[in-house]
Amino acid sequence: MKIVIFGSTGQVGSEIKKKLKNYNLFCPKRSEVNFLNIKKVISYLQCIQPDIIINAAAYTDVSKAQIEKKLCKSINSIIIKKLSIYCKQNKVILLHFSTDYVYDGKSKYKHKENEKLNPKSTYGLSKLLSEKYIINSDCFYIILRTSWVYGGENNFITKINNQIKKNKVFYVVNDQIGSPTPKELLGMITKKLINILRNKHKNRKIQKIFNICPDGYISRYDLAKYIFKQKRYQKKINFFPIKSSQFGKNIRPLNSKLNTNKIKNFLNIDIKDWSIYLNKYLKKI
Ligand SMILES: NC(=O)c1ccc[n+]([C@@H]2O[C@H](COP(=O)([O-])OP(=O)(O)OC[C@H]3O[C@@H](n4cnc5c(N)ncnc54)[C@H](OP(=O)(O)O)[C@@H]3O)[C@@H](O)[C@H]2O)c1
Structure with missing residues (x-):
């Protein structure tokens, strides 16, 4: 496969x-297969003839996307139409x-996969379009919606931690609530899904959307406080809460809480509280 x-x-x-290292993988870099070159993407696929495509490529700079709208749409939406x-x-x-x-994040409940979607940003809209293109193509697909991903070298957890270390004065929004998602959880769930697709022929005819994030939730400001406490910094707290609207027009959902019952039931797995995953990560940074 x-x-x-x-x-x-x-x-x-x-x-x-990393998680799928024992599989027959083809991992082209952006320099080899750029999503801005549709012909190249398709000819690459025609050459490899894969059974499964995992798409983790995206234009992910939410703020910049408000300016580079066309570029964001090309990488996040247009090519996905062709891919599907x-x-x-x-x-x-x-x-x-x-x-x-x-999601627009206006409700106070955990978002369910089948609720009405209403992105507030160019980035969110480009991702919604990608979902629509996939669904409309009627291909076999799994769409995994996740939130607040960390685990790479440069993410919001390392940024907050670095600001604290440098004793910088900074502000963190206290009205955006969600669940920080470690990349390992996404890797583990992807591997389980790939195993199902590989082992059971009938499951190959799949068309499903799942939310994925850890259990529990926290505001970004409380998350900064949590990092401060867990790292046992012996210094004065130099960061302060702020409302999203004080940063100008808010393009991020205030409520990013995701209901993950669907993926838990589908894979028959438990997902732990965000703090359990984060504690492990904080020991490494
Ligand atoms: N990060 C989050 O908090 C978050 C939250 C929710 C959902 N997601 C979704 O999760 C997925 C993965 O996100 P991530 O955090 O892993 O993003 P990331 O670290 O920014 O990685 C993006 C990947 O896309 C590639 N890429 C960018 N432009 C490309 C182009 N024109 N052609 C081909 N490849 C291109 C990048 O290649 P280079 O290395 O060459 O730049 C990189 O490999 C995305 O679909 C994102 O929307 C992320």
Whole structure:
């Protein structure tokens, strides 16, 4: 079984590449297969003829995307339309990553996969479009919506930690609530899904969307306090709470809480509280 991973140099993609190292993987870098070159992407796939495509490639700079709208849409949406048509025509399964930013975060409940979507940002809209293209193509797919991913070298956890270490004065929003998701959880779940797709022929005809994040939730400000406490910094707290609106127009959902019952039931797994995963990570940074 051949698996192509796009975005294998990114936070999520590199973890999946590691977890699936015993599989027959093809992991082209952006310099080899750029999502801005549709012909190249398709000719690469025609050459490899994969059974499964994992797409962890994306334009992920949420703020910059408000300016580079066209670029964001090309990388996150347009190519996904072509990819999903290719998958439909060639009976290839597409496992695609999406985001909590497809929800508007106005409700106070945990978001369910089947609720109405209403992104607030160019990035969120581009990811919603990618989902729509995949669904409309009628290919076999799994879409994994996740939130607040960390585990790479440069993410919001390392940023907060570095600011604290440098004694910088900074502000953290206290009205955005969600669950920090370690890349390892995404890698573990992806591997389980790939095993199901590989082992049971009937499961190859799959068309499903799942939310994935740890249990529990916290505000970004309380998360900064949590990091401070866990790292036992012996210094004065130099960061302060702020409302998202005080940073200008808020393009991020305030409520990023995700209901993950669907993936738990589908894979028959437990997912731990965010703090258990984060404690491990904080020992490493
Ligand atoms: N990070 C989060 O907090 C978060 C939250 C929710 C959902 N997600 C979703 O999870 C997925 C993975 O995110 P991530 O955090 O791993 O992102 P990331 O670390 O920014 O990695 C993005 C990947 O996409 C590749 N890429 C970017 N532009 C490309 C292009 N034009 N052609 C080909 N490849 C290109 C990058 O290649 P280079 O290494 O060459 O740049 C990199 O491998 C994305 O779908 C994202 O929307 C992320």
